[in-house]
Amino acid sequence: MKSGFTLYTRKELISLLILAALIFLVFPAVLDVFRLNLVGKYLTYAFVAVGLVLCWGYGGILSLGQGLFFGLGGYGMAMFLKLEASTPEATKIQSTPGIPDFMDWNQLTALPGFWQPFHSFPLTLVLMIAVPTAFAWLIGVAMFKRRVGGVYFAIITQALAAILTVLIIGQQGYTGGVNGITDLRTLLGWDIRTDSAKFILYFVNGGLLMAALVACQFVRKSKVGRLLVAMRDKEDRVRFSGYDVANFKIFIFCFAAALCAIGGAMFTLQVGFMSPSFVGIVPSIEMVIFCAVGGRLSLFGAVYGALLVNWAKTSLSESFPELWLFAMGGLFIAVVLAFPNGLAGVYDSVASRIGKRRAAAPEGAPDAPPAPSDLAVPAAAAHRQPAAAAKDDEERLLLGGDRFLGKPAS
Amino acid sequence: MNATSTLQPDFLLAVESLTVSFDGFKAVDDLSFYIDENxxxxxxxxxxxxxxxxxxxxxxxxxxxxxxxxxxxxxLTTMREDRIVHEGVGRKFQTPSIYEDLTVFENLEISFPRGRSVWGALLFKRDKEVKERVQEIAEMIFLADLLDLKAAYLSHGQKQWLEIGMLLIQDPDLLMLDEPVAGMSVSERKKTAALLNEIIKDRSVIVIEHDMKFVEDIADKVIVLHQGKILSQGTMEKVKNDPKVIDVYLGH
Structure with a gap:
């Protein structure tokens, strides 16, 4: 614990390798391209979920508007792809060739100014992340500097997600409206609709997710991670230890927003369109549920949460489309009530119980015979026994404490 | 009180005509006092x-x-809280205010005065200097064996010590302690008194305390507050014999 900076403990490294094996080996081996593409889509939500682990699980900042950043990232990518698909040759039947089809349908005769930068791919890559992050920064400054937090913050973020949805739907000529930006074809001339492209994009997405996980782990293991936990617990104490609490909240909120944006962009690439239905209140709350089900204190848990809940959503809504929202709501309530630390919390408690039983068995037997000799030196035994017990207790606490950082009962 | 103007660099802390009212109720009413170095x-x-x-x-x-x-x-009245800390003012709260989800080591480490900006905290290294200082403070506050324990599992007295330790590692020039021995057992109280006597060297301290024995032991000067105003001040001896003080406080 006290020795120098180690990014991953052995246990965490094994978890990382298992996840990598699952994403890069198992899924591609057992799933066809259609299903693999679906998993790729689920994994774009994992970016959001791991961001929420830091922001909500560690920092205690519940954002119900992550769809906002996911959407902005997704739209950034979609705008680039749409422009690439709207060459004058491809759109020559329009009254104004060279602009996206929905603009033509809405009687626009020129490309709006804010679309112009998205002609350039490098600029798109920058803006795609910079715009949502800057937006998060604005929200953060406006809220956290004024010490707005908790429920108020959650409600405001939710309202913002709703506002963006309304704006996108209302400004049909500029945004594609309720249909979103559809009919995306190529990325720098490379057709993203083919099976091989979907296969490659799945791996790019997986690679980016791994990089995001490592970046999150770095933040988590740095002093920022410990400060987030400290702030969640005793914000005033952190302030009176000489930290500007608002800056740390703004940082982690922006960091989570940037991750959402990457997820959104990868979503657009893999799904082939972007629409307001991935931006608003319902998708934003779903994102929180992915994180809660997986475990809001576990980065890996959040990835599994995103995978499982989305898989359940696909399977359930295929057969019972009306039931899905109720099932989702019920799942959220059940998780919060019964497993506040999600799947990761359940896994940890089971693993530590098994570990304890395994550790107890071999120790118990050889300990029995030397008991008389212990009695012969009562002083030494008395001294050793509590120390050993304390060590054991400490280990148990640390095992639990590593991931289970939340208040034990809540 | 004495010949004091607003330009006195020899005072560490100068409080003048301080008033705060909550909806018309004056919790502190036109209060002035001065604290010297040490x-x-x-x-x-x-x-x-x-x-x-x-x-x-x-x-x-x-x-x-x-x-x-x-x-x-x-x-200080217009300065942000964290800036006031950077100036060298440290505060211990009445109820132990520690981070229960972090270990004792991490609690102390967070208070170590380095890497207080976001980037500073991201790049903060748990180097030899930090570890030695944490170890040193932990020994002073009787928690050297419990560094890896989650702070939630400490006893009430140990939590008070931990918070005192968090202030020590911060190394403030003015240390403010709000009832540091409240709720402690007799033996904890003794240890704490010794600890406080140790740490009040080389810095100025403002203590709020009810334990008169403890106050007599450490105080240079005592201020008696009553309804937001100074009722009496001076040495403990003088204050104790002030009829006004006996009337409102000590007599009870």
Whole structure:
């Protein structure tokens, strides 16, 4: 614990390798391209979920508007792809060739100014992340500097997600409206609709997710991670230890927003369109549920949460489309009530119980015979026994404490 | 009180005409006092006298309605809380205010005065200097064997010590302690008194305390607050024999 900076403990490294094996080996081996593409889509939500682990699980900042950043990232990518698909040759039947089809349908005769930068791919890559992050920064400054937090913050973020949805739907000529930006074809001339492209994009997405996980782990293991936990617990104490609490909240909120944006962009690439239905209140709350089900204190848990809940959503809504929202709501309530630390919390408690039983068995037997000799030196035994017990207790606490950082009962 | 103007660099802390009112109720009313370098000042007074509010005002938790607080000539009433800490003011809260989800080591480490910006905290390294300092402080506060324990599992007294340790590692020039021995057992109280006597060297301290024996032991000067105003001040001996004080406080 006290020795120098180690990014991953052995246990965490094994978890990382298992996840990598699952994403890069198992899924591609057992799933066809259609299903693999679906998993790729689920994994774009994992970016959001791991961001929420830091922001909500560690920092205690519940954002119900992550769809906002996911959407902005997704739209950034979609705008680039749409422009690439709207060459004058491809759109020559329009009254104004060279602009996206929905603009033509809405009687626009020129490309709006804010679309112009998205002609350039490098600029798109920058803006795609910079715009949502800057937006998060604005929200953060406006809220956290004024010490707005908790429920108020959650409600405001939710309202913002709703506002963006309304704006996108209302400004049909500029945004594609309720249909979103559809009919995306190529990325720098490379057709993203083919099976091989979907296969490659799945791996790019997986690679980016791994990089995001490592970046999150770095933040988590740095002093920022410990400060987030400290702030969640005793914000005033952190302030009176000489930290500007608002800056740390703004940082982690922006960091989570940037991750959402990457997820959104990868979503657009893999799904082939972007629409307001991935931006608003319902998708934003779903994102929180992915994180809660997986475990809001576990980065890996959040990835599994995103995978499982989305898989359940696909399977359930295929057969019972009306039931899905109720099932989702019920799942959220059940998780919060019964497993506040999600799947990761359940896994940890089971693993530590098994570990304890395994550790107890071999120790118990050889300990029995030397008991008389212990009695012969009562002083030494008395001294050793509590120390050993304390060590054991400490280990148990640390095992639990590593991931289970939340208040034990809540 | 004495020949004091607003330009006195020899005072560490100058509180002048300090007033704070909550919806018309003046919790602190036109209060003025001065603290010298390395002085130990104790504030006593009955419940609701405004003792904790005075500390809240100095550390920026509550904002003054009127008046000024100058620390080494710098105005604190308009300064952000974390800046006040950077100036060298440390505050211990009445109930132990520690991070229960972190270990004792991590609690102390967070208070170590380095890497207080976001980037500084991201790049903060747990180097030899940090570890040695944490170890040193942990030994002073009797927690050297419990560094890896989650702070939630400490006893009440140990939590109080931990918070004192967190302030020590911060190394403030003005240390403000709000009832540091409250709720402690007799033996814990003794250890704490010894600890406090150790740490009040080389810095100025403001203590709020009810334990008169303890106050007599450490105080240079005592302020008795009553209804937001100074009722009496001076040495413990003088204060104890002040009929006004006996009337409202000690006599009870």
């Amino acid at each position: 002085e130990i000042r104790v504030i006593i007074g009955p419940n609701g006298a405004g003792k904790t509010t005075v500390l809240d005002l100095i550390c920026g938790r509550t904002r003054a309605t009127e008046g000024s607080i100058k620390f080494r000539g710098k105005e």
